[in-house]
Amino acid sequence: MTISIRSVQKQFGRYPALNNVDLEIADGELLALLGPSGSGKTTLLRAIAGLEFPDAGQVLFHDKDVTYASAAARRVGFVFQQYALFKHMTVAKNIAFGLDVRKGKDKPPKAEIARRVDELLKLVELDGLGGRYPSQLSGGQRQRVALSRALAVQPSVLLLDEPFGALDATVRKSLRKELRRVHDATGVTTIFVTHDQEEALELADRVAILNKGQIEQIGSPREVHDNPASAFVCGFVGESNRFEGKVAGGKFTAGPLVLPALDLADGAGVGFVRPHDFVLADHGVEARVERVNAQGALARVDAVLADGTRVEVAASRADADLFTGSVKLAVGKSHVYAA
Numbered sequence: 001m002t003i004s005i006r007s008v009q010k011q012f013g014r015y016p017a018l019n020n021v022d023l024e025i026a027d028g029e030l031l032a033l034l035g036p037s038g039s040g041k042t043t044l045l046r047a048i049a050g051l052e053f054p055d056a057g058q059v060l061f062h063d064k065d066v067t068y069a070s071a072a073a074r075r076v077g078f079v080f081q082q083y084a085l086f087k088h089m090t091v092a093k094n095i096a097f098g099l100d101v102r103k104g105k106d107k108p109p110k111a112e113i114a115r116r117v118d119e120l121l122k123l124v125e126l127d128g129l130g131g132r133y134p135s136q137l138s139g140g141q142r143q144r145v146a147l148s149r150a151l152a153v154q155p156s157v158l159l160l161d162e163p164f165g166a167l168d169a170t171v172r173k174s175l176r177k178e179l180r181r182v183h184d185a186t187g188v189t190t191i192f193v194t195h196d197q198e199e200a201l202e203l204a205d206r207v208a209i210l211n212k213g214q215i216e217q218i219g220s221p222r223e224v225h226d227n228p229a230s231a232f233v234c235g236f237v238g239e240s241n242r243f244e245g246k247v248a249g250g251k252f253t254a255g256p257l258v259l260p261a262l263d264l265a266d267g268a269g270v271g272f273v274r275p276h277d278f279v280l281a282d283h284g285v286e287a288r289v290e291r292v293n294a295q296g297a298l299a300r301v302d303a304v305l306a307d308g309t310r311v312e313v314a315a316s317r318a319d320a321d322l323f324t325g326s327v328k329l330a331v332g333k334s335h336v337y338a339a
């Protein structure tokens with residue numbers, strides 16, 4: 001199912017939650033909506049679901065205008081952060097719910113529903129647990145049931161709102177991989193909301209970054225990380241050192257640090273250097289090493305520039321010992337924007 005969002009606006013009171021949002025989602029795509037709290041992610045997801053209606057603009061499913069169609073008519077599957085499972089029903093009954101409530105010829109025969117439930121339990125690796133009640137499951141297992149239940153009705157699109165938000169880091173990581181696997185197995189167009197950039201970058205085909213009700217950039221995880229379209233995206237996606245300074249004659253200067261800014265007009269600027277883009281060199285900006293924290297394959301170095309600016313450097317663990325006393329840092333890649 002392709003989905004088109006055209007000039008969608010939604011206002012709550014005086015504040016626009018969505019401000020002229022345009023977005024095209026390809027059939028079978030897994031798209032992440034990433035942004036800080038209050039940026040409009042949930043409102044956009046709800047407008048796609050039919051749980052919220054825009055003040056202006058259109059939502060199209062396969063070129064059909066569904067802007068004001070109900071959630072049921074759109075056949076969307078929804079998974080929320082809080083497991084909205086029915087406590088008094090077994091796992092199998094929960095998964096079957098959307099099929100059980102169908103009427104007449106729309107309702108599949110009992111055996112067919114049972115077969116589908118089994119298939120879904122296997123898909124999310126919960127086979128054998130169909131007879132349990134939600135209270136007998138872990139948080140991660142409950143979210144898998146919620147995912148199966150959403151998929152049971154063969155939705156045209158699967159929408160997930162912070163589905164792993166309430167779970168601990170390890171479970172989150174494994175469910176992330178699971179969602180990707182389930183998505184690849186079913187091919188259903190999937191949109192999920194998260195404020196966790198690591199989750200978005202690891203899981204999605206493309207990431208749409210929202211800020212104050214607008215999409216600042218949409219692209220593959222690599223594009224948004226390596227070529228951020230704005231200072232906001234650069235600061236929000238991936239780790240970075242941020243410097244405030246001035247652009248003059250194609251150069252950005254912040255204290256002792258000078259970065260190229262070829263396309264920018266003179267004026268105030270903001271520069272970013274990712275921790276791994278600082279490299280030890282013979283020529284470069286002087287830095288005093290304060291602390292080296294070697295963890296896993298990386299050494300994280302806290303250093304201070306001559307003007308007192310603190311920077312974080314990420315180097316390979318093998319180079320950890322080279323960071324002592326005073327060092328010189330060259331900048332491999334940087335990003336500068338007008339302030």
Ligand SMILES: Nc1ncnc2c1ncn2[C@@H]1O[C@H](COP(=O)(O)OP(=O)(O)OP(=O)(O)O)[C@@H](O)[C@H]1O
Nearest residue numbers: 012015017035036037038039040041042043044195
């Ligand atoms: N029903 C509502 N009534 C009034 N204001 C609302 C309502 N729903 C959302 N808002 C406001 O709209 C803006 C966008 O909210 P939204 O929930 O879409 O953001 P979000 O990016 O999903 O945030 P979070 O990550 O905190 O869930 C916020 O300023 C929010 O306060």
